[in-house]
Amino acid sequence: MDQRKKEELLSAGIDIGTSTTKLIISRFSLMNTAGSTHMPRIEIVDKEVVYKSPIFRTPLKSDNEIDMNAIEEMVLSQYNEANITSNDIKTGAVIITGETATKTNAQEMINHLSRHAGEFLVATAGPDLESIIAAKGSGAYDYSKNTNKTIANIDIGGGTANIAVYQYGKLLGTCTLHVGGKLIEVSDDKINYIAPSLKKAIKRIDISIKEGEKYDQKDLRKITDYMTTIISSMLRNELTETEDLLLGRLPNWEQPIDVIMFSGGVSECIYHSENCHSVDRYNDIGNLLAMSITEDATLASWEWIKPNETVRATVLGAGTQTTEISGGTIQVDNETLPLRNLPVYKIPFKGDFAENLSQLTQSIEAGIEIYDPKKEGQNFALYLSDLPLLGFKEMQSLADALVNAVRKKPKQQPLIIVLERDLAKSLGQTIRVQHEHQHTLCIDQIYVEHGDYLDIGKALQSGVVPVVIKTLTFH
Structure with missing residues (x-):
């Protein structure tokens, strides 16, 4: 790609949440940022949001089932409003x-x-990823990069509060709580719905409310005050595993938090309280939860920063922050692309290089036991971290060791290799020369972790591939 020439591609972000569904369309500009005498480095140099959908109520067929047809019709109608088709995404x-x-x-x-809303639109789920995406969409991630303060972004929607903590642009940890506006729904002075995740906590604070019965707003406020107390305890890292409102693991950061930022649907009422006065506004406890948060003395002890986006933080993050671009010197076989939902198995190369090579077969056998224990042919990507500088002979040895090791798999599969360093083309071409029958995809300038999932799109005009690192956790 010419250094001065830009390549553009359209990205979609679609957030199907407890209460609402949103969509945005963004335009990415790619350009070679390396000098003419250096190896190409294709980067996303500009991101522009070109369309924001209205905020829709998430359509459900029942309490336990999403209305898939209504969601798809909604998305395609918004593409039409934006004058694009799914082929453009x-x-x-x-x-x-x-x-x-x-x-x-x-x-x-x-x-x-x-599969139906774009050529390479990836499916993601899971509270950890949701926390990260929301923090990037709200502006908390950028704030952490530009200051020396540790910031917690607290994204509160209808069903969960997803927290991500950043310092200097580095993720320190995440946490998810059963805290949200739709955990109790009301109408006509009666309780319509109480989320199962909330019922133990209600007993703990000794409040008697039941579905189908009339409620006292003071009781609902006691519940949202309790939720706020749990948020404060979480921020101070004082939660225990017995906490009923904890979803998953305990907070996993050690650094004290300096600044807090709220995003998500409830944050609309936190920062724009003039529009939210009672439970009647949305027939849920979201407004009361916002009041509990803004009036809480403990939360007031932290510095508060307003987000760039509130209710659209997650969808903005999904549409503008999930895609990474591989290095410009990679080895790909476009016939094998796109690849979706590839688990990542990390193999560190610390210490003696020859010793690491000798253990490759054993490492890949361990990966097979994790990701393909029934020998059904589930492929996984190999993330080779901490590789040293490699000479020609060492590159040949690595290529041989990798191909010989993957022969332990139950059937022949493309060898998918992910690297941080700019070695993908060298390693990929070495494998092709020495093992011409082994289909290989080798990409670099990507940082992943053991247990992540990868989606890898088809090569763009510039020779790079779009990569999305994600989780696939359905609670």
């Missing part, structure tokens, strides 16, 4: 969030939509 993400990820057809829903 080259990257992006469909993320299913909060309580919606518990629906019986959640996985079917986002897999179906990712």
Whole structure:
């Protein structure tokens, strides 16, 4: 790619949440940022949001099932409003969030939509990823890069509060709580719905409310005050595993938090309280939860920063922050692309290089036991971390060791290799020369971790491939 020439691609972000569904369309500009005498380095140099959908109520067929047809019609109608078709979408993400990820057809829903709403629109789910995406969409991630302060982004939607903590642009940890506006729904002075995740906590604080019965707003406020107390305890890292509102693991950061930022649907009422006065506004406890948060003395002890986006933070993150671009010198076989839902198995190369090579077969056998224990042919990507500088002979030895090791798999598969350093083309071409029958895809300038999942799109005009690193966790 000419250094001065830009390549553009359209990205979609679709957020199917507990309460609402949103969509954005973004335009990415790619350019070679390396000098003419250096190896190409294709990077995303500009991102522009070109269309934002209205905020729709998430359509459900029942309490346990998403209305897939209504979601798809909604998305395609918004493409039409933006004057694009699904063929124009080259990257992006469909993320299913909060309580919606518990629906019986959640996985079917986002897999179906990712296949029909764009060429490389990936399906994602899971509270950890949701926390990260929301923090990037709200502006908390950028704030952490530009200051020396540790910031916690607290994204509160209908069913969950997803927290991500950043310092200097580095993720320190995440946490998810059963805290959200739609955990109790009301109408006509009666309780319509109490989320199962909330019932133990209600007993703990000794409040008697039942579905179908009238409620006292003071009781609902006691519940949202309790939720706020749990948020404060989480920020101070004082939660225990017995906490009823904890979803998953305990907070996993050690650094004290300096600054907090709220995003998500409830944050609309936190920062724009003039529009939210009572439970009647949305027939749920979202407004009361916002009041509990803004009036809490403990939360007031932290510095508060307003987000760039509130209710659209997650969808903005999904549409603009999930895609990475591989290095410009990679080895790909476009016939094998796109690849979706590839688990990542990390193989570190610390210490003696020859010793690491001798253990490659054993490492890949361990990977097979994790990802393909029934020998059904589930492929996985090998992330080779901490590789040293390699000479020609060492590159040949690595190529041989990798191909020989993957022969332990139950059937022949493309060898998928992910590297941080600019070695992909050298390693990929070495494998091709020495083992011409081994299909190989080798990409670099990508940082992943053991247990991540990868989607890899078809090569763009510039020779790079779009890569999305994600999780696929349905609670």
